[in-house]
Amino acid sequence: MSRLLLLCLLPVAARAADYDLLIRNARVIDGSGNPWYLADIGVKSGKIAAIGKLISATADRTIDAANRVVTPGFIDVHTHVEDLEKLPRADNYLLDGVTSLVSGNCGGSKADLSVWFAALEKQGIGPNLASLYGHNTVRREVMGDANRPATPDEIVKMQALVEKAMLDGAVGFSTGLIYIPGTYSNTEEVVALGKAAAKHGGVYASHMRDEGTNVLKAIDEAVTVGKEAGMRVQLSHFKIDNKRIWGASDKSLALVEKYRKEGVDVVVDQYPYDHSSTNLGITLPSWALADGAAAIRERINSPESRGRIVKDMKQMISDKGWKSYEYAIVATFKPDTTYEGKTISEINLMKGRPATVDAEIDTILDLIVAGGAQMVYHSMGDEDVERILRYPNTAIASDGGVQQPGVGMPHPRSYATNSRVLAEFVRRRNVITLEDAIRRMTSLPARTFGFRDRGQVREGLAADLLIFDPAKIEDKATFPKPHQYTEGFDFVLVNGMPIVEDGKLNDTRPGKILRSIH
Numbered sequence: 001m002s003r004l005l006l007l008c009l010l011p012v013a014a015r016a017a018d019y020d021l022l023i024r025n026a027r028v029i030d031g032s033g034n035p036w037y038l039a040d041i042g043v044k045s046g047k048i049a050a051i052g053k054l055i056s057a058t059a060d061r062t063i064d065a066a067n068r069v070v071t072p073g074f075i076d077v078h079t080h081v082e083d084l085e086k087l088p089r090a091d092n093y094l095l096d097g098v099t100s101l102v103s104g105n106c107g108g109s110k111a112d113l114s115v116w117f118a119a120l121e122k123q124g125i126g127p128n129l130a131s132l133y134g135h136n137t138v139r140r141e142v143m144g145d146a147n148r149p150a151t152p153d154e155i156v157k158m159q160a161l162v163e164k165a166m167l168d169g170a171v172g173f174s175t176g177l178i179y180i181p182g183t184y185s186n187t188e189e190v191v192a193l194g195k196a197a198a199k200h201g202g203v204y205a206s207h208m209r210d211e212g213t214n215v216l217k218a219i220d221e222a223v224t225v226g227k228e229a230g231m232r233v234q235l236s237h238f239k240i241d242n243k244r245i246w247g248a249s250d251k252s253l254a255l256v257e258k259y260r261k262e263g264v265d266v267v268v269d270q271y272p273y274d275h276s277s278t279n280l281g282i283t284l285p286s287w288a289l290a291d292g293a294a295a296i297r298e299r300i301n302s303p304e305s306r307g308r309i310v311k312d313m314k315q316m317i318s319d320k321g322w323k324s325y326e327y328a329i330v331a332t333f334k335p336d337t338t339y340e341g342k343t344i345s346e347i348n349l350m351k352g353r354p355a356t357v358d359a360e361i362d363t364i365l366d367l368i369v370a371g372g373a374q375m376v377y378h379s380m381g382d383e384d385v386e387r388i389l390r391y392p393n394t395a396i397a398s399d400g401g402v403q404q405p406g407v408g409m410p411h412p413r414s415y416a417t418n419s420r421v422l423a424e425f426v427r428r429r430n431v432i433t434l435e436d437a438i439r440r441m442t443s444l445p446a447r448t449f450g451f452r453d454r455g456q457v458r459e460g461l462a463a464d465l466l467i468f469d470p471a472k473i474e475d476k477a478t479f480p481k482p483h484q485y486t487e488g489f490d491f492v493l494v495n496g497m498p499i500v501e502d503g504k505l506n507d508t509r510p511g512k513i514l515r516s517i518h
C-alpha cells in the first residue's frame with residue numbers, strides 16, 4: 001500500500017465509533033456477589049472495553065438498559081451436550097441465559113475431543129462450549145464394559161488418553177461412579193487417572209458413587225481423589241436421593257465445609273428441582289449390566305440370574321424407601337412413545353399386570369431388554385433442595401442437554417434451571433438474593449473450571465452479557481409440559497455479539513470452544 005493511500009485512510013479510521021455496542025443506564029450485577037451499581041458498558045471486539053459513565057462515547061449500536069440489570073452470561077458447568085452438532089444454537093440454553101456450557105460430565109464425554117471441537121468450530125455454535133473428559137469413556141475405550149479392576153498396563157493406557165484429552169483442551173476429568181463401567185473401578189484407579197488431568201490443571205468433577213445412604217463415604221472418596229491427585233473438586237448435582245434420609249443434607253454440607261476448612265478446594269453444583277433424571281439401568285444391580293447388551297439380555301433371560309437381579313432390585317427399592325416404582329417416570333422410550341410421561345407403575349398396569357413390585361420389576365426388565373429408557377425420578381425432598389441452594393458454595397448447573405421442542409418428555413431443567421432459581425427461589429421464596437444467585441451462575445463456576453476471562457462484568461473480560469428485568473423472568477417448563485422456553489432474557493450477548501435480541505433468537509453463531517489454557 002502506498003504511503004499516500006495509507007494517509008488517506010487514517011482519518012476514516014479515526015472517525016470510527018468508540019465501541020461496537022454500548023449498553024446505557026444498566027444496573028450492573030457484576031457476578032462477584034456485590035450489590036448492583038449504575039453504569040454504562042462499552043463492548044468492543046468481543047470484550048468488555050469500558051465500564052462507567054460513558055456520556056460522550058459513540059457506538060455502532062446502543063441499547064438502553066434502564067430499569068433492567070446487566071449480568072455476566074451464565075456458565076453451566078454441568079451439561080450433557082455431546083449431540084450439540086444436531087442443535088448447535090442450543091436454543092433452550094440461550095433463552096435461559098446460558099452463554100457457556102461445560103459438557104462431558106458424569107464420566108461420559110466424546111472419546112476424541114480434538115475431532116469434536118474442530119467439527120463444532122467449523123459448523124458454528126450458539127453458546128461457548130468446554131468439555132471435561134470422562135472416566136467411563138476412557139475406561140470403555142481401553143477395557144470395554146468389563147466388571148473388574150484395571151490392570152497396571154490398562155491404567156497407563158487410560159492415563160495417556162486422559163493426557164491427550166487435556167492437551168486437546170479438556171477443562172478436567174469427570175466420573176460417573178454409579179454408571180457402567182466406571183462403577184467397576186476402585187478409588188486408586190480414579191486417583192491415577194486424575195493425576196494425568198491434574199498435570200494440566202484440570203478440575204475433578206464427580207457424579208459420586210452414592211447420593212443417598214452412603215453419601216458421606218462418597219464425599220470422602222471424591223475428596224481423596226482431589227487430595228491425592230492435586231485437583232479442585234466439584235461435586236456434581238449435589239443432593240440426597242434417598243427418601244429414607246431426606247433432610248440429611250445438613251450432614252453432607254457440613255462434611256464439605258469441614259474439608260474446605262482443612263484446605264481442600266471442594267465445591268458443589270445443583271439443579272433446583274426435586275426430581276432427578278437419568279437412565280432406567282440404575283434401578284438394576286450394576287453386576288447385571290456388564291459386558292454389553294447381549295450379555296445383559298442373557299442374564300435377564302436366564303432364570304437363575306434373573307432371580308438374583310429381581311432379589312437385588314427389591315432390596316434396592318426398599319433401601320430407597322419406596323414400595324413401588326411410582327417415583328420412576330419414563331421420559332424417553334423410543335420403541336413405544338405412549339409410555340413417555342407415565343410411571344413404571346402406570347405402564348405396568350397398562351400391560352395388564354398386577355400392582356406388585358415383582359410385576360413392576362418384570363416391566364422394567366422388559367424395557368431394558370427393549371433398549372432401556374431415559375427416566376425422571378422423584379428422588380429428592382424440598383428441605384434438602386433449599387438447604388443446598390442456600391449453601392454459598394453451590395453453583396447452579398442444569399445437568400441437562402440440548403432439546404428439540406416436542407421430542408420426548410425431558411426433565412424441565414434443560415429449559416429452565418436458571419430462570420427457576422431467579423423466579424422461584426429468589427423472587428417468590430426469597431431463599432437467596434438476586435446478586436448471590438447471579439454469582440452462583442457466573443463467577444463461582446468460572447473460578448472452579450478455570451475460565452479466567454469470563455464470569456464477571458469487568459473490563460478486559462469476554463463480553464458474555466445478559467440484559468433483563470428480574471421481575472419478568474419466568475420459568476415456563478414444567479414436568480407435564482417441559483418443552484417451553486424461558487421468558488424474560490431480553491438480550492443475550494456471546495463474545496460481544498447479540499444472539500438474543502428483544503427476547504428473540506437470531507441466526508448468528510458467536511460461540512467459541514473454550515479450551516483450557518496450560
Ligand SMILES: [Zn+2]
Nearest residue numbers: 106207236237
Ligand atoms: Zn450425573
